[in-house]
Amino acid sequence: MSLSLKVAELIKMLPDAQLSGHLVLKEFTGIANLRDARSGDLSFLGNAKYKGQVKDSQASILLLPNDYEGKPKDEQLFFRIKDPSWALAKICESLERKLSPSVAPGIHETAFVEESAQIDSSATIGAFTYVGANSSVGSNCKVSTHCHIGAGTSVGESSILHPGVKLLTRCVVGKRVILNAGVVVGSDGYGFDQSEGMHHKIPHLGKVLIEDDVEIGANTCLDRARFEETKIGKGTKVDNLVQIGHNVKIGKNCLIVAQVGISGSVEMEDEVIVGGQAGFAGHLTVGKGAKIAGQAGITKDVEPGAFLKGNPALPFHLAQRISVLQRKLPDLFNRFAQEKTKD
Amino acid sequence: MSLSLKVAELIKMLPDAQLSGHLVLKEFTGIANLRDARSGDLSFLGNAKYKGQVKDSQASILLLPNDYEGKPKDEQLFFRIKDPSWALAKICESLERKLSPSVAPGIHETAFVEESAQIDSSATIGAFTYVGANSSVGSNCKVSTHCHIGAGTSVGESSILHPGVKLLTRCVVGKRVILNAGVVVGSDGYGFDQSEGMHHKIPHLGKVLIEDDVEIGANTCLDRARFEETKIGKGTKVDNLVQIGHNVKIGKNCLIVAQVGISGSVEMEDEVIVGGQAGFAGHLTVGKGAKIAGQAGITKDVEPGAFLKGNPALPFHLAQRISVLQRKLPDLFNRFAQEKTKD
């Protein structure tokens, strides 16, 4: 990959930045963290705890917070700015546009669009994508290859569907939503009635509703509700290979890391953070702002703001304390045996 | 989603039901549980523990067991029937047929079917689906878009393949099987021989056999056997994102919840229930009717009827008891330290 951006463009892009230092170089050609950066690279201080690494960094260009006190070395340029991480994101977006030139709007010659589907003229529909009856794709959407947009499903403006996304029937996707490759939206919920020792499928007539600004990771599955809707709230970001069961309601601005499993009818309030591979039993409520450690097993309601760990899940500090004591169990059993001998 | 069904149709659909109450309304327009139902909705008492919610339910139509003793309110209709859940399922199936009008049989113009493949004339083959040589698709099958049916693979009558299902070569799928979106059947088993520090692939010549009435969840993977077959028994229901290794044999009417991992050569007898994210080491036998809690780690054979939890897995009640005692470890260590001081 060849990243490159002219210093002059950078200055234009960050009009509020205070510059110091000198640079013969007229462009930077890579981005790296402080430690790995070499001459020609741009680097940045995004987290105050790495402040000590700035003075040894070989980067040619450094994005630093306004209160950083050091001085640039020879052939080094400092950009002091309010939020270096944010500035970096802007630069990256610009580079991304260069690296992946935008595809012209329109429907690929190999795509198949049912007559009653409504596709905005500014949207892109990729090769081998199928768009079902009575569905709609909003303005500036980018639908890649091998996608399936089921009958009656709508995709809001500026959303992105990566290759092989499957949106089944009657689902609703908001604006600026990103669905990574292989995502399945609207698979049947896992619900069966038992009679005479056999499991009979319960039809799932509901839908999945994905609100604006959500991102869903690769190969993640979202089951449709039995009657109403499975819902992912505005601004929530779900990682890869996550399972979200039928009738689950997830609030706004949650973070759900890879391989988490959320059973049917869980209600998660806003701003919850869930570590990788954690699992939730069905029909629970998880309060606002709760944090769940990776691999935790949640089998009861979670209070707002709680921080839980382990299976069964305990308050984080108690779980940590018990972990430490467990390591001392061999010693405790030994000492107890000695006490007995003394008796 | 607009659900609606005329009361007259409902009466015809449930000829054994005993009606009581009056309703001006001529159709219901939604389905909801007892608590959430509003006027115009149909609701149901599927589980006796919710009996108390019937009298406060705002539903216009209620499906109730024969022995329910209360009376309908004004503008409320009771249908007393042997099994309300079953009745509901029938109603839902009927609604589902209305919501998703059946696609006409036939091969989509964009599909590609090898000459030697045999497709029943009542089957549907969706857009961009590939059907390989010497394969067969039975009567009334519904194969959606972007599916791959490998060479020599057969799909029994009335089976449903959702979008993007991949059936690799020489596999056998029974009748009335449902494969959700993104399912992979017949991927190579994870088996390597080591020599000189390198891992050499072991060819997997076997197949996957899926018996009748099985359902497999979205993005679940079933590896083919080394020589013989990986088998999923009749009536077993597997949830999303499950991993089933090579040579695994799963019995009849098992329930395997999302993200479970079953290593190679595990033999699971009939009617086993496995909670989400549980894992099984290779070459184990799991006895008939065993229950495995979510996130359990099974590393030894499991007796028929056993109920295990945790990793290492223990009988459920012992595991619960130990969990409680672990929470008391800080106290035990404190008290033990005090005893020592007394000495």
Place this chain on the structure above:
Amino acid sequence: MSLSLKVAELIKMLPDAQLSGHLVLKEFTGIANLRDARSGDLSFLGNAKYKGQVKDSQASILLLPNDYEGKPKDEQLFFRIKDPSWALAKICESLERKLSPSVAPGIHETAFVEESAQIDSSATIGAFTYVGANSSVGSNCKVSTHCHIGAGTSVGESSILHPGVKLLTRCVVGKRVILNAGVVVGSDGYGFDQSEGMHHKIPHLGKVLIEDDVEIGANTCLDRARFEETKIGKGTKVDNLVQIGHNVKIGKNCLIVAQVGISGSVEMEDEVIVGGQAGFAGHLTVGKGAKIAGQAGITKDVEPGAFLKGNPALPFHLAQRISVLQRKLPDLFNRFAQEKTKD
């Protein structure tokens, strides 16, 4: 499946083998392990611990190590050879070629290849596969159906892409790599900046680099790096449904079993073995040759050669010991209570 190979072919295939015994049969028609094999089957002693099963095996043909001392029964043929497992693999490869006759090279009539893509004339491109601009596919590659090869991505010679593999833009796949069905390579990393309570996407400009002789399991996801590359080292084998985060570096000849989750920026050295469903927190180093038990939760750096288990992970033998003692906790609490009573 009908496996069959003539005895004469077998003798030609294994010129170093020492034969003993007699067989009227002119070909074998199945392969099975020692215990399951019946007359007409070939079997093998791959692991010395099954030596005792040879004398009771009903197999017609047996592959045995040079030092095996028993004698063939009537109608049984022994092939003594240095490495029976290796011999078996060779035989299986030969059978595999028969079972799945190689597809003729060339681009399927339904595939879509951008003009600037370079496809070697000996490569096969399957039905409905999309090959993007400025990408390349090397000699003897077999790309199956419904694959996506993104712009600027290269695939080295003799690699195999099973159905529905998605290689996003600017990735690099080495030689003799096998990507099983549904693999996603190059999805966006899970990285967000927070500001004003919202999560803002961090662009991921890097790539994924898969070195030679790697195999990746079905529906596994590999996220692209933020700037540089996510890397899978030569000869490493990754199982199904694994999550590999952005900027992860995995060494050579590692084994990573199904459903493992590896968070961003983990560095794993060579020859690491990771059991199923284990999870790694971000930014860790895992030393050469370390072994991680299934379902372990790794939150700290791992020493080379360490063998860890549990969450929090402990040295394997300590973890085992603690598991045993935990089962004795009810007894310990009882005894402690009795001591107190005595006081």
